[in-house]
Amino acid sequence: MKKIFSVIATMMVAAGMTAQTHTLDVNTTKVGGPIPSTMYGIFFEDINYAADGGLYGELVKNRSFEFPNNFAGWDISGKVTLKDDGPFNKNPHYVRLAPSGHSDKHTMIENHGFFGMGVKGGEEYRFSVWARVPNGGTAKLWIDLVDNATMGDDQKLGNGSVEVSGAEWKKYTAILKPNRTFAKAHLRVWGDSKVTTDVEHVSLFPVDTYKGHENGMRKDLAESLEQLHPGVFRFPGGCIVEGTDLATRYQWKNSVGPVENRPLNENRWHYTFTHRYFPDYFQSYGLGFFEYFQLSEEIGAEPLPVVSVGLSCEFQNGSNRSDAHVPVDQLQPYIDDVLDLIEFANGDPAKNMWAKLRADMGHPAPFNLKYVGIGNEQWGEIYPENLKPFVEQVRKKYPNIKIVGTSGPDSEGQQFEYLWPEMRKIGADLVDEHFYRNEEWFLGTPEAKKRWGNCGANRYDSYPRKGPKVFAGEYACHGAGKKWNHFNAALMEAAFMTGLERNADVVEMATYAPLFAHVEGWQWRPDAIWYDNLRKFNSCAYYVQQLYSVNKGTNMLTLTMNGKPVAGNPDQDGLFASAVYDKNSNEVIVKVVNTGDQAQEVVLNLKGMKGTHDAQLIVFHSDNLTAENTLEEPGKIIPQTLSLTLETPVPKVTVPARTFHILKIKK
Numbered sequence: 185m186k187k188i189f190s191v192i193a194t195m196m197v198a199a200g201m202t203a204q205t206h207t208l209d210v211n212t213t214k215v216g217g218p219i220p221s222t223m224y225g226i227f228f229e230d231i232n233y234a235a236d237g238g239l240y241g242e243l244v245k246n247r248s249f250e251f252p253n254n255f256a257g258w259d260i261s262g263k264v265t266l267k268d269d270g271p272f273n274k275n276p277h278y279v280r281l282a283p284s285g286h287s288d289k290h291t292m293i294e295n296h297g298f299f300g301m302g303v304k305g306g307e308e309y310r311f312s313v314w315a316r317v318p319n320g321g322t323a324k325l326w327i328d329l330v331d332n333a334t335m336g337d338d339q340k341l342g343n344g345s346v347e348v349s350g351a352e353w354k355k356y357t358a359i360l361k362p363n364r365t366f367a368k369a370h371l372r373v374w375g376d377s378k379v380t381t382d383v384e385h386v387s388l389f390p391v392d393t394y395k396g397h398e399n400g401m402r403k404d405l406a407e408s409l410e411q412l413h414p415g416v417f418r419f420p421g422g423c424i425v426e427g428t429d430l431a432t433r434y435q436w437k438n439s440v441g442p443v444e445n446r447p448l449n450e451n452r453w454h455y456t457f458t459h460r461y462f463p464d465y466f467q468s469y470g471l472g473f474f475e476y477f478q479l480s481e482e483i484g485a486e487p488l489p490v491v492s493v494g495l496s497c498e499f500q501n502g503s504n505r506s507d508a509h510v511p512v513d514q515l516q517p518y519i520d521d522v523l524d525l526i527e528f529a530n531g532d533p534a535k536n537m538w539a540k541l542r543a544d545m546g547h548p549a550p551f552n553l554k555y556v557g558i559g560n561e562q563w564g565e566i567y568p569e570n571l572k573p574f575v576e577q578v579r580k581k582y583p584n585i586k587i588v589g590t591s592g593p594d595s596e597g598q599q600f601e602y603l604w605p606e607m608r609k610i611g612a613d614l615v616d617e618h619f620y621r622n623e624e625w626f627l628g629t630p631e632a633k634k635r636w637g638n639c640g641a642n643r644y645d646s647y648p649r650k651g652p653k654v655f656a657g658e659y660a661c662h663g664a665g666k667k668w669n670h671f672n673a674a675l676m677e678a679a680f681m682t683g684l685e686r687n688a689d690v691v692e693m694a695t696y697a698p699l700f701a702h703v704e705g706w707q708w709r710p711d712a713i714w715y716d717n718l719r720k721f722n723s724c725a726y727y728v729q730q731l732y733s734v735n736k737g738t739n740m741l742t743l744t745m746n747g748k749p750v751a752g753n754p755d756q757d758g759l760f761a762s763a764v765y766d767k768n769s770n771e772v773i774v775k776v777v778n779t780g781d782q783a784q785e786v787v788l789n790l791k792g793m794k795g796t797h798d799a800q801l802i803v804f805h806s807d808n809l810t811a812e813n814t815l816e817e818p819g820k821i822i823p824q825t826l827s828l829t830l831e832t833p834v835p836k837v838t839v840p841a842r843t844f845h846i847l848k849i850k851k
C-alpha cells in the first residue's frame with residue numbers, strides 16, 4: 185500500500201492536478217465470454233527489408249546471381265564470367281572464376297550484403313557454396329570476411345577456405361569467426377590461382393540463428409517476436425501477396441523445397457515509392473512458407489497464410505484491367521494452390537505430395553493450420569466473384585478451415601460498405617479490416633466521426649454479433665505532423681485497443697502493421713521493430729502490443745463509468761478502459777489509458793472482491809509525447825512494473841496524464 189501511494193503521489197506531482205473523480209465499475213462476479221487466444225498477433229510482410237536483409241538470417245544479397253543485374257550486390261575482379269546452365273533449374277545462373285594467368289592477378293567476387301553484413305567478434309558464421317571444378321581435379325576457394333571501410337593494417341575480419349573437388353556440383357561449407365564486431369562487412373571469395381572453379385548460391389549465415397536452424401532467422405529479431413507472445417502470425421503480406429501483376433504475386437509453391445532452387449521474385453517495395461527507391465530489393469524466398477509455419481509454431485502463434493485471389497494489386501491496376509485479374513473460369517490453379525497449401529500444412533505425408541514435401545523438409549507432424557486468408561485489400565465486384573469458388577471448394581474439402589475475406593484498404597467508405605455484406609453473403613468466417621489513421625481516428629473524436637464515421641474505441645460496440653468476426657489485420661496510428669513511432673501514437677493505439685478487448689466476442693484477431701523496418705532500407709513507417717545490421721529496438725507501439733498480448737486474460741469483464749463503456753466520450757476526460765479476467769492466473773486485469781493532458785482520479789469498484797490482494801501495476805508513460813526509442817536508446821520508453829498489496833475497495837488511484845496503466849489484481 186505504501187508503495188502504491190508513494191508512486192501515485194510522485195505521478196501526481198509530475199502530472200499536475202486532477203479534475204473530477206471517476207468511478208470505474210468492474211463486475212468480477214460475472215465472467216464474460218472468452219478472449220480469443222488469437223486476439224493480438226503479428227503481421228509480417230517483406231517490406232522495409234523485413235525478410236531479406238532483416239529477419240531472414242542470410243547475409244549475402246543476390247546469392248544465386250539471379251537479380252536482373254546478375255552482379256547486383258557484387259564487386260568482381262579478375263576473370264569472372266556469368267553462366268546460365270547451372271544445377272538448379274529455377275536459378276540457372278552461376279559464375280565461373282578462372283585463373284588470370286598471372287600469379288599476382290587474382291580472381292575474386294565480393295558481396296556487399298544488405299547495407300553491409302553485420303558480424304559479431306568471436307561468433308561463428310557458416311559460409312556455404314555450391315561449386316565444382318568443371319575440368320575435374322581439385323581447387324581451393326579462399327573466403328575472407330573483410331572490413332574495407334574502417335580497416336587498420338589488415339582488412340580481414342576472419343577467413344576460411346573450402347577445397348572443391350570434381351566436376352559434379354556439391355555443397356561446401358566453412359566456418360568463419362570474425363575477430364571483431366563490424367556492421368558493414370563484405371564477403372570475398374577468391375578463385376583458385378591455377379584451376380577454373382564454378383560457384384553458385386554463395387551464402388553466409390550466423391550459426392547462432394533463432395532455434396539454431398541452418399536456414400534460420402536472425403536471433404534478436406525473432407526473439408522480439410517471441411516476446412510479443414503473438415496469438416496469430418499473418419504472412420506473407422500485404423500487397424506482395426497480390427503482386428503488381430499476376431506474374432509477380434507471391435506463389436507459395438516457389439518458396440518451399442531446397443533453398444537453392446527457390447526462384448527469385450520481384451518485391452514491389454523496391455519501386456513503390458520513388459522517394460524511397462531500392463532497385464536491389466527482391467524476394468529470395470529463403471524465408472518461405474515452411475519457415476513461416478515453423479516460426480509460427482516456435483513463437484506459439486496460429487499461422488495465417490494469405491494467398492492470391494487471382495487479382496493483382498488494385499492500387500496499381502484499378503479494378504477493371506483485364507490483365508490484372510483471372511476470370512472465374514480460369515481460377516482453378518489458384519484454388520488448387522490453396523487446397524495444396526492446406527495439405528502442405530496439415531496433410532498426411534503418405535498420401536499427399538505437398539505433405540510429403542513438408543515431411544522431407546523436416547516437419548512430418550502437421551502444422552495444424554486453421555485459418556487461410558484469400559485476397560488482400562481487394563475491392564470492387566470482381567473480388568466476391570473470384571472469392572466464391574475458393575470458399576466453395578475449401579469448405580467442401582476442409583470444413584474446419586476458417587476463411588478470412590477482406591473489406592478493402594479503408595476502415596469505411598464505399599468499398600468497405602459494399603464488401604462487408606458481400607462477405608456475409610459468401611460466408612467468410614472473418615473479415616480483414618485495415619486502418620492506418622491519425623490520432624483523431626484512434627481517439628474517435630466528434631470531428632473524426634464526422635469525417636470517417638465509425639472510429640475510435642467504440643468502433644466495434646455496434647457491430648452485429650452474428651456472422652463473420654473481425655480481423656483488424658493492418659492498423660497503426662500515423663501521427664499527423666509526420667511523427668512516427670513516438671510515444672503519443674502508441675498511446676492512441678493503447679486507447680483504441682480497449683475497444684478491441686471489450687469487443688472480443690466480435691474481434692477475433694488484430695495485428696499491428698507493419699512489423700519490421702531496417703533503418704537504412706525502410707519504405708513505410710511507423711513499424712513495430714527497427715534494426716540495423718547489428719542492433720534493434722522495439723518501438724513504443726511494440727510495447728503496447730506486448731502489454732495487451734501478455735495481459736489479454738481469458739475472459740471479458742464488464743467495465744463501465746457512469747454505466748457507459750469508457751471509450752473517450754466527450755464527457756469522459758480522455759479516459760479509455762477495459763477489464764478482463766485471467767482464469768489461469770486468477771487475476772482481474774484492468775487497463776486504463778489516460779489520453780488527456782490532466783491527471784485523472786479514478787475509483788476502482790471491483791464488485792465481488794474483498795480484502796487484501798497481491799497486485800501489479802504496469803505503467804507505460806513518457807513525459808515527452810514525441811519521444812521515441814532509438815537504436816542508441818532502445819530502452820528509453822519501456823513499461824515499468826511495480827508489485828503491490830492492494831486493499832479492496834481500492835482507494836482512489838491517480839492515472840497521470842498521457843499514461844497507460846495496467847492493474848493486475850490476484851482474485
Ligand code: AHR
Nearest residue numbers: 421422423424561697698
Ligand atoms: O503494410 C503496408 C501495406 O499497407 C500492405 O502491404 C498493404 O496491405 C497495405 O496497404
